[in-house]
Amino acid sequence: MIADRIRQARLAAGLTLGALGEQVGVSHTAIQKYEKGLVTPSSSQLLKLARACGIRTEYFFRSHTVDLLQPEFRKLSAFGKTAQDALKIKVTELVEKRVELLGSFPESPLPKFRAPENLPGQILTLDDIESFSESVRTAWQLGMNPIADLTDTLEGLGLLVIVVDEENPGFSGLTATARTDDGREYPVVAVSNRWPGDRQRFTLAHELGHLLLQGRLADDVNEEKACDRFAGSFLVPRIAVYQLLGQQRHAIEWQELNVLKREFGLSMSGWLQRAKQCGVITEHMHLAMFKRFSAKGWRKCEPGEPLPNEFPQLFQQLVYRALAEQFIAESKAAELLGIPMMRFHKERQLESSDAVAHQ
Numbered sequence: 613m614i615a616d617r618i619r620q621a622r623l624a625a626g627l628t629l630g631a632l633g634e635q636v637g638v639s640h641t642a643i644q645k646y647e648k649g650l651v652t653p654s655s656s657q658l659l660k661l662a663r664a665c666g667i668r669t670e671y672f673f674r675s676h677t678v679d680l681l682q683p684e685f686r687k688l689s690a691f692g693k694t695a696q697d698a699l700k701i702k703v704t705e706l707v708e709k710r711v712e713l714l715g716s717f718p719e720s721p722l723p724k725f726r727a728p729e730n731l732p733g734q735i736l737t738l739d740d741i742e743s744f745s746e747s748v749r750t751a752w753q754l755g756m757n758p759i760a761d762l763t764d765t766l767e768g769l770g771l772l773v774i775v776v777d778e779e780n781p782g783f784s785g786l787t788a789t790a791r792t793d794d795g796r797e798y799p800v801v802a803v804s805n806r807w808p809g810d811r812q813r814f815t816l817a818h819e820l821g822h823l824l825l826q827g828r829l830a831d832d833v834n835e836e837k838a839c840d841r842f843a844g845s846f847l848v849p850r851i852a853v854y855q856l857l858g859q860q861r862h863a864i865e866w867q868e869l870n871v872l873k874r875e876f877g878l879s880m881s882g883w884l885q886r887a888k889q890c891g892v893i894t895e896h897m898h899l900a901m902f903k904r905f906s907a908k909g910w911r912k913c914e915p916g917e918p919l920p921n922e923f924p925q926l927f928q929q930l931v932y933r934a935l936a937e938q939f940i941a942e943s944k945a946a947e948l949l950g951i952p953m954m955r956f957h958k959e960r961q962l963e964s965s966d967a968v969a970h971q
Contacts, residue, residue: 613673614649614652614673615646615647615649617672618647620701620705621662623697624705625698627665632661632664635664636661636664677708677792677793678704678790678792678793680704682789685785687782688782702776703774703786707774707800710798711790713931716939717937722767722768728748728752731747732744734830735825742845744825745842752769758852759847759877762922763924763925766816767926771800772798773924774803776805777805778804784807785802785804785815785816785819786800786802788800801816801820808918808919809920810878812922814878821839821842821843821846844882847876847878847882848882853892857887860891861897864901866880870916877919884898931948931949
């Protein structure tokens with residue numbers, strides 16, 4: 613077990629055998645022997661290995677194992693197999709923490725994720741997705757107003773949402789099924805923490821589309837385009853587009869799109885796309901506005917302050933709930949949150965107001 617986890621930690625950190633050996637102070641051959649289980653590193657060497665890989669030593673001894681089944685990436689071609697394998701290990705490690713936490717409760721505090729019943733059947737055209745997404749919102753009692761915290765909403769439905777530390781800009785999103793060693797399965801959605809909140813939200817909704825539209829699309833409907841359409845219509849339903857933009861427009865102000873972006877958490881370009889999809893503006897007007905939008909350099913970076921990142925709050929709350937109910941000890945709570953005991957004690961007593969990015 614330790615041997616496998618040393619290798620996983622090294623790959624997740626993007627280190628070669630030689631690079632890790634150099635940081636630990638041993639040869640690459642020694643690291644290779646650790647990973648093959650031929651030699652067991654001492655406690656001091658394990659500490660050095662953990663520091664070099666950016667993890668806590670508890671990771672090497674975690675008994676709960678998770679397999680990430682059928683991972684599907686939303687990525688650029690530059691995000692190759694080596695990067696994908698490293699990311700899968702990162703996501704698996706974070707999922708293991710959540711699975712271990714959920715397993716500490718006598719009964720799971722999260723429902724089992726299920727697609728709503730009585731949804732429209734086969735999707736024949738992209739326009740059919742408008743009513744499909746409205747049915748999803750209705751079934752989940754989300755109304756037609758902005759979803760303030762998409763991550764919290766999805767986690768409350770039973771999805772494991774992972775915001776992963778990934779510097780490679782080629783990665784956008786991932787869907788997979790996590791299967792535990794005792795046969796439990798959890799749907800997983802992962803996004804990168806490097807993107808602003810609006811892009812994260814769109815990616816999360818896009819990944820949700822993959823889960824809900826599976827088996828519903830006609831053969832000639834492109835799945836990626838369908839999930840993009842679902843993401844836009846799920847974040848901003850058609851009725852909201854008509855209420856806020858009107859049924860037909862001959863011009864739209866940039867600041868108008870910026871205000872709507874901050875209200876609904878959908879990018880300005882996303883709102884422009886929704887206006888076209890709902891027939892509020894013509895194809896010609898959309899093309900003309902998008903050309904001006906691109907000329908301003910806004911495709912890479914939209915104006916104004918970036919929207920805040922999505923953050924899985926439920927995991928942190930459940931750690932403290934399990935601690936309060938004495939399902940876990942302080943040391944386990946600190947390990948799950950990925951912070952030292954001294955810092956955990958301060959935060960537990962609200963002695964530190966610093967913003968913390970927990971794992």
